[in-house]
Amino acid sequence: MNCPFCATEIKNSVFSESENFLAIYNVAPILPGHTLVVPKKHITSMLDLPDTGLSEMMLFAKKVTHILLEVFNSDSFNWSVQDNSAAGQTVSHLHLHIVPRFEGDMPNPGDWYPKIDNNYKEMLDSKSRSKLSQNQMEKIVLKLRDFEKNRIPK
Numbered sequence: 255m256n257c258p259f260c261a262t263e264i265k266n267s268v269f270s271e272s273e274n275f276l277a278i279y280n281v282a283p284i285l286p287g288h289t290l291v292v293p294k295k296h297i298t299s300m301l302d303l304p305d306t307g308l309s310e311m312m313l314f315a316k317k318v319t320h321i322l323l324e325v326f327n328s329d330s331f332n333w334s335v336q337d338n339s340a341a342g343q344t345v346s347h348l349h350l351h352i353v354p355r356f357e358g359d360m361p362n363p364g365d366w367y368p369k370i371d372n373n374y375k376e377m378l379d380s381k382s383r384s385k386l387s388q389n390q391m392e393k394i395v396l397k398l399r400d401f402e403k404n405r406i407p408k
């Protein structure tokens with residue numbers, strides 16, 4: 255199976271986890287803080303999650319969003335799921351995008367969405383130029399892990 259979220263190297267990008275979910279810093283963030291929440295198991299659709307799994311995913315994503323907003327000094331964010339191919343899901347492993355937003359970060363607030371499409375190519379293409387270097391990635395993941403460990407839960 256050629257799934258980037260099931261690959262063992264993904265561990266280097268994980269900065270928080272719950273029982274069944276991981277928070278992964280996006281190797282090709284469309285904006286600073288761009289993170290993916292994914293189930294540890296290879297599940298394609300949100301609808302394949304049991305109710306308890308869906309609640310866990312949402313509550314975990316809420317916690318991750320708090321971390322991102324604090325670390326990246328933002329009070330705004332987008333969440334997005336593309337569920338199945340007609341909806342634009344190109345990696346068949348369920349993932350929720352969390353993107354912290356900043357005043358004036360894009361000409362129009364909605365401009366982030368078309369970038370998600372191209373983002374998959376960047377995540378999957380090892381030669382993509384817009385990818386973070388291993389050093390940049392390590393720095394940010396360590397910072398997020400550290401913050402995650404020491405924060406007071408909200």
Ligand SMILES: [Zn+2]
Nearest residue numbers: 257260296347
């Ligand atoms: Zn997978």
